[in-house]
Amino acid sequence: MASGGVILSNSFSFYQKRIVMSSRMQEKNGGASIPHVLSVAGSDSGAGAGIQADLKACAARGVYCSTVITSVTAQNTVGVQAVHAVPEDFVAQQLKSVLSDMQVDVVKTGMLPSVGVVKVLLQSLTEFSVRALVVDPVMVSTSGDVLAGPSILSTFREELLPMANIVTPNIKEASALLGGIRLETVADMRNAAELLHALGPRVVYDTGFSLGENLLQNGNVLVKGGDLPDSLDAVDIFFNGEHFYELRSSRIKTRNTHGTGCTLASCIAAELAKGSPMLTAVRVAKRYVETALEYSKDILIGNGIQGPFDHLLRLKSGSQSFHRKDAFNPSDLFLYAVTDSGMNKKWGRSMVDAVAAAIQGGATIVQLREKDAETRDFLETAKSCLAVCRSHGVPLLINDRVDVALASDADGVHVGQSDMPASVARTLLGPEKIIGVSCKTIEQAQQAWIGGADYIGSGGVYSTNTKANNPTIGLDGLKTVCSASKLPVVAIGGINASNAGTVIEMGLPNLKGVAVVSALFDRENVLAETKKLHALLMEASSSKIQ
Numbered sequence: 001m002a003s004g005g006v007i008l009s010n011s012f013s014f015y016q017k018r019i020v021m022s023s024r025m026q027e028k029n030g031g032a033s034i035p036h037v038l039s040v041a042g043s044d045s046g047a048g049a050g051i052q053a054d055l056k057a058c059a060a061r062g063v064y065c066s067t068v069i070t071s072v073t074a075q076n077t078v079g080v081q082a083v084h085a086v087p088e089d090f091v092a093q094q095l096k097s098v099l100s101d102m103q104v105d106v107v108k109t110g111m112l113p114s115v116g117v118v119k120v121l122l123q124s125l126t127e128f129s130v131r132a133l134v135v136d137p138v139m140v141s142t143s144g145d146v147l148a149g150p151s152i153l154s155t156f157r158e159e160l161l162p163m164a165n166i167v168t169p170n171i172k173e174a175s176a177l178l179g180g181i182r183l184e185t186v187a188d189m190r191n192a193a194e195l196l197h198a199l200g201p202r203v204v205y206d207t208g209f210s211l212g213e214n215l216l217q218n219g220n221v222l223v224k225g226g227d228l229p230d231s232l233d234a235v236d237i238f239f240n241g242e243h244f245y246e247l248r249s250s251r252i253k254t255r256n257t258h259g260t261g262c263t264l265a266s267c268i269a270a271e272l273a274k275g276s277p278m279l280t281a282v283r284v285a286k287r288y289v290e291t292a293l294e295y296s297k298d299i300l301i302g303n304g305i306q307g308p309f310d311h312l313l314r315l316k317s318g319s320q321s322f323h324r325k326d327a328f329n330p331s332d333l334f335l336y337a338v339t340d341s342g343m344n345k346k347w348g349r350s351m352v353d354a355v356a357a358a359i360q361g362g363a364t365i366v367q368l369r370e371k372d373a374e375t376r377d378f379l380e381t382a383k384s385c386l387a388v389c390r391s392h393g394v395p396l397l398i399n400d401r402v403d404v405a406l407a408s409d410a411d412g413v414h415v416g417q418s419d420m421p422a423s424v425a426r427t428l429l430g431p432e433k434i435i436g437v438s439c440k441t442i443e444q445a446q447q448a449w450i451g452g453a454d455y456i457g458s459g460g461v462y463s464t465n466t467k468a469n470n471p472t473i474g475l476d477g478l479k480t481v482c483s484a485s486k487l488p489v490v491a492i493g494g495i496n497a498s499n500a501g502t503v504i505e506m507g508l509p510n511l512k513g514v515a516v517v518s519a520l521f522d523r524e525n526v527l528a529e530t531k532k533l534h535a536l537l538m539e540a541s542s543s544k545i546q
């Protein structure tokens with residue numbers, strides 16, 4: 001059962017036909033299928049919960065998310081100001097548009113504002129097959145506003161829950177579904193999970209990907225304890241019909257918990273779409289919510305009691321987009337300082353002092369090159385140098401170590417031919433960071449361009465003792481690479497005050513500057529040497545061959 005396994009269920013036998021059809025279509029198109037969640041939910045104008053949370057959660061988990069909007073809410077961090085239900089036949093139309101065209105793996109439901117909408121959804125699920133149904137039985141927002149009234153309870157209980165592979169009520173929703181029973185302790189939550197399991201959900205779930213003991217899974221219940229009174233941990237109870245699992249994480253002290261429920265359910269759906277077994281999907285989802293809350297605990301959006309959090313873990317002030325003024329500017333390559341800890345140690349100065357002096361002397365970009373440092377020390381040095389560079393608007397790149405660049409939030413990396421390929425570094429670092437690649441040949445320059453680099457470093461132009469076994473390419477080699485490169489070039493290797501002028505005066509196309517190590521750092525006075533070289537480069541630039 002390699003793809004599209006047989007789904008067994010009390011009423012979902014129609015699944016099989018569709019799965020055979022869809023795998024045939026995928027074969028015909030020849031493309032890879034992408035894990036796909038369809039969120040059937042309401043819109044939250046404040047974008048912390050509902051459809052917006054679902055889209056962000058799926059994006060963060062690397063899964064495609066299509067959307068059927070059941071209701072539009074005017075909502076913010078204060079509460080829900082108004083609700084406008086989308087007509088049922090229009091919900092049906094959206095479902096048909098998505099499901100008739102796209103291969104959806106998992107449907108996740110949020111706000112279903114009327115019995116009619118639930119019926120429309122169930123009808124669609126008899127026409128188009130999916131692998132699993134995740135039901136978040138949204139009823140009341142944290143602000144106390146009603147999102148689905150009590151008239152819907154019996155439809156949830158009798159028609160929706162029996163179709164769900166997992167249902168994820170919070171404490172209030174579990175209580176409402178069970179006729180208003182009291183839920184105040186973890187023991188009450190266990191009891192509720194068992195009672196809800198008896199109502200359904202009992203659809204047998206097949207990931208369709210993995211064989212073995214995880215292949216078939218019974219319907220599941222997750223009672224979420226985010227709102228459990230007096231609880232130090234955030235405790236959720238998972239029950240699969242056989243075993244209870246008490247899933248605990250630390251309770252993050254934050255006001256930014258709006259949309260945790262929607263996010264958790266979407267993340268479960270996303271993991272199922274990737275082929276995870278149910279318990280794994282739930283554990284990953286809980287860990288993801290905890291991580292996102294911890295990251296976002298101090299962000300401030302809105303003036304109400306419950307704020308949204310950051311699903312993509314990128315908004316915190318201090319992330320680079322707040323500091324760098326603009327994208328990579330090739331003229332920053334003009335005087336490129338590459339550090340060397342051995343040299344700085346020899347002259348009795350710290351790396352930060354050396355970098356500060358180089359910047360003061362006119363260095364336009366700095367690369368931190370640490371071949372022997374322990375990772376922890378390298379990271380600390382990177383952070384301190386970054387503070388200096390940021391305060392002067394000078395980009396800081398890290399030699400070779402993409403992990404250190406990421407951890408320190410430096411402006412980018414410079415990689416050699418035997419380091420990580422530029423394309424992989426680009427995937428890890430994202431579109432904003434700077435990537436430079438050392439290239440000796442036209443082919444390497446071409447490859448750097450294809451891989452998404454921003455500039456290339458070409459050399460060694462002259463022989464140098466900062467790099468062992470590094471053949472020089474000379475001025476001719478530099479000329480060849482510069483003429484063919486689609487990227488800006490910085491010349492490197494044995495360049496100093498006595499030869500920098502010659503390099504610049506050649507007027508090579510794309511050559512934007514020179515990179516130097518010893519000429520700045522194997523000297524007693526870094527500030528004076530950098531100033532001298534800067535003046536010389538200015539002079540040479542004005543007289544270069546046009």
Ligand SMILES: Nc1ncnc2c1ncn2[C@@H]1O[C@H](COP(=O)(O)OP(=O)(O)OP(=O)(O)O)[C@@H](O)[C@H]1O
Nearest residue numbers: 170224225226227234251252258259260261262264
């Ligand atoms: N402060 C917190 N720290 C850590 N985890 C939390 C916190 N608050 C909620 N959670 C977790 O978030 C998930 C969602 O639980 P919660 O009970 O808040 O759902 P919900 O009420 O449906 O959320 P919402 O209606 O705001 O979308 C659960 O896994 C819960 O344990």
Ligand SMILES: Cc1ncc(CO)c(N)n1
Nearest residue numbers: 042043044049050111141
């Ligand atoms: C649209 C919408 N769906 C779900 C919730 C529950 O958080 C909400 N507040 N708003």
Ligand SMILES: [Mg+2]
Nearest residue numbers: 138170261262
């Ligand atoms: Mg909820």
